[in-house]
Amino acid sequence: xxxxxxxxxxxxxxxxxxxxxxxxxxxxxxxxxxxxxxxxxxxxxxxxxxxxxxxxxxxxxxxxxxxxxxxxxxxxxxxxxxxxxxxxxxxxxxxxxxxxxxxxxxxxxxxxxxxxxxxxxxxxxxxxxxxxxxxxxxxxxxxxxxxxxxxxxxxxxxxxxxxxxxxxxxxxxxxxxxxxxxxxxxxxxxxxxxxxxxxxxxxxxxxxxxxxxxxxxxxxxxxxxxxxxxxxxxxxxxxxxxxxxxxxxxxxxxxxxxxxxxxxxxxxxxxxxxxxxxxxxxxxxxxxxxxxxxxxxxxxxxxxxxxxxxxxxxxxxxxxxxxxxxxxxxxxxxxxxxxxxxxxxxxxxxxxxxxxxxxxxxxxxxxxxxxxxxxxxxxxxxxxxxxxxxxxxxxxxxxxxxxxxxxxxxxxxxxxxxxxxxxxxxxxxxxxxxxxxxxxxxxxxxxx
Amino acid sequence: xxxxxxxxxxxxxxxxxxxxxxxxxxxxxxxxxxxxxxxxxxxxxxxxxxxxxxxxxxxxxxxxxxxxxxxxxxxxxxxxxxxxxxxxxxxxxxxxxxxxxxxxxxxxxxxxxxxxxxxxxxxxxxxxxx
Numbered sequence: 001x002x003x004x005x006x007x008x009x010x011x012x013x014x015x016x017x018x019x020x021x022x023x024x025x026x027x028x029x030x031x032x033x034x035x036x037x038x039x040x041x042x043x044x045x046x047x048x049x050x051x052x053x054x055x056x057x058x059x060x061x062x063x064x065x066x067x068x069x070x071x072x073x074x075x076x077x078x079x080x081x082x083x084x085x086x087x088x089x090x091x092x093x094x095x096x097x098x099x100x101x102x103x104x105x106x107x108x109x110x111x112x113x114x115x116x117x118x119x120x121x122x123x124x125x126x127x128x129x130x131x132x133x134x135x136x137x138x139x140x141x142x143x144x145x146x147x148x149x150x151x152x153x154x155x156x157x158x159x160x161x162x163x164x165x166x167x168x169x170x171x172x173x174x175x176x177x178x179x180x181x182x183x184x185x186x187x188x189x190x191x192x193x194x195x196x197x198x199x200x201x202x203x204x205x206x207x208x209x210x211x212x213x214x215x216x217x218x219x220x221x222x223x224x225x226x227x228x229x230x231x232x233x234x235x236x237x238x239x240x241x242x243x244x245x246x247x248x249x250x251x252x253x254x255x256x257x258x259x260x261x262x263x264x265x266x267x268x269x270x271x272x273x274x275x276x277x278x279x280x281x282x283x284x285x286x287x288x289x290x291x292x293x294x295x296x297x298x299x300x301x302x303x304x305x306x307x308x309x310x311x312x313x314x315x316x317x318x319x320x321x322x323x324x325x326x327x328x329x330x331x332x333x334x335x336x337x338x339x340x341x342x343x344x345x346x347x348x349x350x351x352x353x354x355x356x357x358x359x360x361x362x363x364x365x366x367x368x369x370x371x372x373x374x375x376x377x378x379x380x381x382x383x384x385x386x387x388x389x390x391x392x393x394x395x396x397x398x399x400x401x402x403x404x405x406x407x408x409x410x411x412x413x414x415x416x417x418x419x420x421x422x423x424x425x426x427x428x429x430x431x432x433x434x435x436x437x438x439x440x441x442x443x444x445x446x447x448x
Numbered sequence: 449x450x451x452x453x454x455x456x457x458x459x460x461x462x463x464x465x466x467x468x469x470x471x472x473x474x475x476x477x478x479x480x481x482x483x484x485x486x487x488x489x490x491x492x493x494x495x496x497x498x499x500x501x502x503x504x505x506x507x508x509x510x511x512x513x514x515x516x517x518x519x520x521x522x523x524x525x526x527x528x529x530x531x532x533x534x535x536x537x538x539x540x541x542x543x544x545x546x547x548x549x550x551x552x553x554x555x556x557x558x559x560x561x562x563x564x565x566x567x568x569x570x571x572x573x574x575x576x577x578x
Contacts, residue, residue, distance in 0.1 A: 285487070316512065
């Protein structure tokens with residue numbers, strides 16, 4: 001395929017064909033204030049030496065030497081250099097969509113392995129080749145539930161990641177989908193009493209996150225039972241995938257929407273990451289996204305192909321399950337390599353270390369006068385604490401000590417300004433945890 | 449081959465009228481053109497459909513095709529057999545592999561469609577164009 005620019009006359013012809021008089025008219029649905037009326041303010045060309053200098057300066061802005069207790073959807077975990085070495089091979093790094101199975105067996109095999117691992121780890125029957133990230137995976141899962149149930153109303157726990165909910169609201173706004181948020185109890189779990197029979201009987205799905213945004217594990221079996229009794233589905237989203245090393249897989253969920261960043265992908269300033277959708281076999285026709293399948297070639301050899309592509313937009317146009325026409329192939333590969341390197345025992349051990357270190361940090365912090373647990377529910381490597389003063393002020397002081405403090409819940413929950421979610425992973429040493437607790441104690445000892 | 453009491457469309461669907469109920473399927477010619485059928489997508493019972501508009505899809509190893517309704521009315525039943533055995537469309541398209549039953553808005557609507565002889569002449573002409 002050649003990419004040639006359009007001539008002015010071709011442009012006019014195309015505009016005329018769709019009944020638009022000008023480019024301006026074509027884009028009239030975009031509000032004026034968002035329209036760019038001048039050329040992009042880009043700097044002029046740079047020499048090679050200047051480019052190297054520029055990127056060195058940007059790299060120096062990285063927060064080297066800081067200890068972080070920030071999780072809230074993105075997690076620092078140990079990663080092997082093997083992963084980076086493999087994904088940077090040209091065959092993977094620059095390969096195009098594996099439509100042509102006869103010369104894309106490497107990519108297709110990797111996708112198939114990824115899908116298999118995601119099924120094993122989530123306890124689901126089928127997983128796709130990946131989505132953009134956890135938040136879009138969740139939204140696609142909700143749209144999938146809408147198609148499966150023929151209902152246009154969804155119940156979402158307020159303890160689901162706030163940004164995931166924002167993405168869902170953005171989609172819902174223009175799709176006629178009604179989203180109702182359900183609060184939480186003192187355990188930090190979804191308020192089950194608010195999930196009335198009446199609401200459930202109208203809802204396409206109940207959406208929870210586990211461990212949720214407060215770090216608390218949701219109790220999935222009764223939620224699934226209540227939803228299923230009213231013809232509703234249960235969607236579970238997971239932001240901290242390492243939890244699955246010890247937490248029981250969400251087998252009761254009808255759809256699992258997960259962020260795979262925790263599987264050996266660097267936080268990298270917020271992305272790109274890799275989303276996962278896994279579900280029951282019987283729902284596969286309504287699952288969005290690419291799917292690799294195993295088959296045999298004419299000579300009877302095992303091989304892999306893209307399958308069930310009729311769900312996808314390049315075949316079905318407006319009848320497709322989603323407008324996603326791609327996947328995060330490179331990061332799906334990175335996650336696959338990571339999981340294969342550490343193995344079943346490795347992820348279990350990693351998860352146990354997270355749990356043990358988080359428990360230790362929690363105990364150390366709870367010794368500080370005025371600091372107490374915010375919720376009573378069971379947790380993994382994140383837990384919410386209530387502090388005797390504003391978390392914003394505490395975090396500003398911590399930063400001076402080269403400590404990135406816990407996530408301040410006041411940003412998204414106005415009633416929780418003195419609450420924060422502390423994250424401790426296997427990358428944090430005992431000494432760092434002790435230094436953090438000592439710093440918090442010192443800050444709180446200081447008079448306001 | 450083509451039942452004489454059925455009516456046929458140019459998009460290769462058939463309809464059999466029993467009083468106010470019409471049974472709809474795709475023709476033997478259609479299944480041959482499609483090849484091995486692997487999946488059928490059908491509307492839910494209670495869906496209102498209009499003659500000439502798409503009500504579902506048939507997916508074969510080669511292609512996905514829309515199915516157009518020969519008649520207008522309300523879907524009263526879909527063929528549950530096809531969920532597990534879509535290949536029945538290839539082996540018995542005119543009898544056991546019917547797709548939907550429709551409560552007809554107007555039982556006379558189908559009279560304007562082709563009868564078996566006209567349909568056979570139509571596909572013979574289509575075959576010549578191939």
